[in-house]
Amino acid sequence: MLCLFSLSEASNLAKIYLNEGLEAVGRELEKELANKDFWAEELKGKDVSLGYYDEESTIIVTNKTEKTFKVFRYQDGKLTQEFDQKNTLTGLMGDKEIEGDLKTPIGFYELGKKFTPPTTYYGHYAFATTYPNLLDRVQGKTGGGIWIHGYPLDGSRLDEYKTRGCIALYNDVLKEFTKLIENRKEVFAMTEEKEVVRANTDEIAALLASLFAWKHSWTISDTKTYLSFYDEEDFRRFDKKKFNEFAAMKRAIFSKNERKTIKFSKISISPYPNIKNEKLFRISFYEDYYAPSYQFRGNKLLYVKLKNGKMQIIAEQ
Structure with a gap:
């Protein structure tokens, strides 16, 4: 169970709600979930050496x-x-x-x-x-x-x-x-094989913050920020589309500027062993997506690199 805000912060949220409405409160919450420091605090005392799991x-x-x-x-x-x-x-x-x-x-x-x-x-x-x-x-x-x-x-x-x-x-x-x-x-x-692949709190916090920043950019159709979370050289979609083709498709979709609601739950992040000993991770979650032209509820899967404290998606389904 996440405890997002202190009593004073909750009071500030109440004021935002009274003055600007529920959507403004949601924006504040999204900012907090995209904050690495928030996740570092949330993960204190937890053993994430083999990953982070909601269940x-x-x-x-x-x-x-x-x-x-x-x-x-x-x-x-x-x-x-x-x-x-x-x-x-x-x-x-x-x-x-x-x-x-x-x-x-x-x-x-x-x-x-x-x-x-x-x-x-x-x-x-x-x-x-x-x-x-x-x-x-x-x-x-x-x-x-x-x-x-x-x-x-x-x-x-x-x-x-x-x-x-x-x-x-x-x-x-x-x-x-x-x-x-x-x-x-x-x-x-x-x-x-030989090397013991393990994660640490800093890595998991960075990935969780990146995941929610990626989601927020997706929600508001911020194409540039959204695509910055993909590895341009190594990315392959489930159908093996490379980055340039995928990016063109996303730009066309985002240009509609549809109002979207996206929720993530049942998140798991696991260190991914590999022969090159790169910092790879498997991220899975349940996605609840709604837009006028498309709706989806189901499991989502990402494989990512961690570069300079930010996730870079290399495979997606």
Whole structure:
């Protein structure tokens, strides 16, 4: 629960409301949400090393070099480690690029529900990841079927080649893991190679402030400010449109100067492991958008770089 204003500030808002109306109050609130200092204060005492989440979330972290598999629970700003398994089997080292390269992808993915695999080679059951995600697809990566699964029930030997990029846990360990996460709503899988990718309060505060500044510029059709939040060189939309084509489309839409209402909720910001060790993040949220010509309610997804304290969007859906 955000506490935006003190008693005196609330009194000032009341005066603004009486003198200028509700929309003027909304503008003041938007200014505060686009203020990094506000978010830095709001995040005090919260552990955001694995990201910021509005809802209770579970994050699985697999390190391919250390062969570790850890599970963390994030709730109300607290991060608790619940599971730590060593000697985890993954695919080959390096980031997955093409189908059949036998590599476990490096990145951040959602985890699906438990399912029964087509053969007992993968153990009693498995969990599918969302590889390739949006960023993978716009970068041209191929392949799929990256699972967390068990060992062959007939005792066949597994190695880093035979996993074909999946993450394999001993069957008794998989059962423990399943009991832990089976009924949880938001479960994510993060795979790293060597470097431990973590976030800090300053980064998350900067991203939250940027997110709301981007939203405000979108709301008021401030094209120049809106487009300044996109990486002109690396940006790709979900349909692989590059920045220039995307920008032209947005200029045409913004030129209508339609009255818009945009609300964000259920925000999550996660550090995104990558082979270049760049400061990348995955941002997701629920968007409630209304304009006379278009309405949308649904999940929104951004992949961003953090440059000079400001988010730069490199992929969007």
